[in-house]
Amino acid sequence: MLNSLYVEGDSRLHRLPAGPKLLLVLLVSLAVFLTRSPPVLGAGAIAALGLYASTGIGARAGWLRLRPVLLTIAVVALATVLLGSVEEGIVALLRLTTLMLVAAAVTATTTVGAFIDVVSRAARPLERLGLVRADDIGLAVGLVIRFVPEVLSRYDVLKQSHRARGLRLRPTTVLVPLMIQTLKAADEIAAAIDARGIRAHKQPTENQERPT
Amino acid sequence: MDVRFVQAGASFEGRVAVHPSTLSLSERRIGIIGLNGSGKTTFARMINGLVQPSEGLVTVDGLDTASDGDAVRGKVGFIFQNPQNQIILPILREDIELGLRSRRLARSEVQARVDGVLGRFGIAHLADRRVHELSGGELQLAALASVLVTEPALVILDEPTNQLDLRNRRLVQETIDRLEEHVLVISHDLELIETFDRVLLFHEGRILVDGPPDDAIGRYREIAAC
Numbered sequence: 001m002l003n004s005l006y007v008e009g010d011s012r013l014h015r016l017p018a019g020p021k022l023l024l025v026l027l028v029s030l031a032v033f034l035t036r037s038p039p040v041l042g043a044g045a046i047a048a049l050g051l052y053a054s055t056g057i058g059a060r061a062g063w064l065r066l067r068p069v070l071l072t073i074a075v076v077a078l079a080t081v082l083l084g085s086v087e088e089g090i091v092a093l094l095r096l097t098t099l100m101l102v103a104a105a106v107t108a109t110t111t112v113g114a115f116i117d118v119v120s121r122a123a124r125p126l127e128r129l130g131l132v133r134a135d136d137i138g139l140a141v142g143l144v145i146r147f148v149p150e151v152l153s154r155y156d157v158l159k160q161s162h163r164a165r166g167l168r169l170r171p172t173t174v175l176v177p178l179m180i181q182t183l184k185a186a187d188e189i190a191a192a193i194d195a196r197g198i199r200a201h202k203q204p205t206e207n208q209e210r211p212t
Numbered sequence: 213m214d215v216r217f218v219q220a221g222a223s224f225e226g227r228v229a230v231h232p233s234t235l236s237l238s239e240r241r242i243g244i245i246g247l248n249g250s251g252k253t254t255f256a257r258m259i260n261g262l263v264q265p266s267e268g269l270v271t272v273d274g275l276d277t278a279s280d281g282d283a284v285r286g287k288v289g290f291i292f293q294n295p296q297n298q299i300i301l302p303i304l305r306e307d308i309e310l311g312l313r314s315r316r317l318a319r320s321e322v323q324a325r326v327d328g329v330l331g332r333f334g335i336a337h338l339a340d341r342r343v344h345e346l347s348g349g350e351l352q353l354a355a356l357a358s359v360l361v362t363e364p365a366l367v368i369l370d371e372p373t374n375q376l377d378l379r380n381r382r383l384v385q386e387t388i389d390r391l392e393e394h395v396l397v398i399s400h401d402l403e404l405i406e407t408f409d410r411v412l413l414f415h416e417g418r419i420l421v422d423g424p425p426d427d428a429i430g431r432y433r434e435i436a437a438c
Binding site: 004006105112113116135139142143146149187189190191193194195196197198199 | 291
């Protein structure tokens with residue numbers, strides 16, 4: 001079940017350290033809101049698509065990975081058209097698609113460990129101020145990234161179970177077990193984090209089994 | 213390595229999982245056997261503080277598992293029944309490194325330790341592999357490496373040969389036999405623990421036999437046959 005969004009490769013983006021890549025995501029997320037011009041945003045989306053393709057992920061795997069997010073973006077764009085105008089819908093579609101492609105390119109070329117390292121380093125000044133535990137922030141971000149493919153895998157297994165038993169997919173029979181399974185997996189990971197002393201600076205009280 | 217239970221027991225929502233018991237565990241290789249639900253895993257989790265005693269006291273080299281949890285877990289490594297639950301990050305090398313993160317060691321030392329533990333278990337070639345691609349035996353060795361990189365004095369393995377084919381089972385047994393650390397193994401695989409120094413037989417939350425493997429295994433066979 002334990003899978004990864006990381007795609008092995010040796011592209012230019014793979015060789016770039018995680019810090020500059022996260023900075024790129026930040027800059028792109030700001031840049032797409034500096035313009036409302038569909039041609040400019042369209043050019044940005046094409047460039048982002050090129051960046052995503054340069055990771056070597058392949059068309060089919062790349063499409064399958066982005067399909068659920070694209071569906072969500074399509075819904076948002078459609079709602080924007082209905083509530084605003086066609087032009088606003090196109091702008092929303094292009095902005096979100098560009099962001100999604102750049103973020104997908106970065107996650108495909110950066111290991112979870114590299115993410116944890118860079119986020120922990122970035123949070124270190126806040127730790128010095130006594131506001132956070134930098135390693136915890138890094139670990140939390142890493143775990144979120146780690147759980148994305150796991151949730152998708154669990155959804156696939158549930159879908160196959162429905163098919164095997166001749167059942168129709170219904171939100172109640174998919175989402176509820178998916179949530180329960182994900183929470184259970186999160187509990188198991190929390191226990192593993194405690195058992196391996198990964199947060200050794202802190203007493204493991206939150207996840208510890210407490211007998212009565 | 214000295215583990216002590218002083219009238220220590222664990223209950224969950226009124227149900228007694230482990231009845232209070234007093235004993236000391238210091239042998240190098242200890243086995244725990246018993247039927248499903250007999251309290252084996254709860255007992256083992258009490259040793260590294262994953263389960264705190266609801267009464268009594270558990271200590272490891274004098275450290276209280278309830279109040280010195282971090283220090284205890286530094287001494288006692290725990291490998292879960294399903295090693296997939298043990299492994300947190302998807303690439304093996306990264307996952308093993310994660311165990312050292314809180315120690316804030318120099319990058320070169322982290323690398324050296326990870327390479328050392330991978331080499332020790334003969335899995336250096338798997339370092340950059342994705343964990344979900346590993347076989348059952350490889351996964352068990354990976355979980356072992358992820359725990360032993362922190363250099364615990366005692367390693368607890370919960371059913372390490374569960375669901376392994378014969379080849380992988382042998383691989384894991386040979387690895388456990390070669391471990392220099394103290395080991396405590398929970399197992400239904402009686403062959404695995406038959407040469408151990410001491411075996412505890414659990415039944416309905418109590419230690420029914422505590423002694424040489426032959427005594428405990430013989431009694432276990434009688435119980436299982438009922």
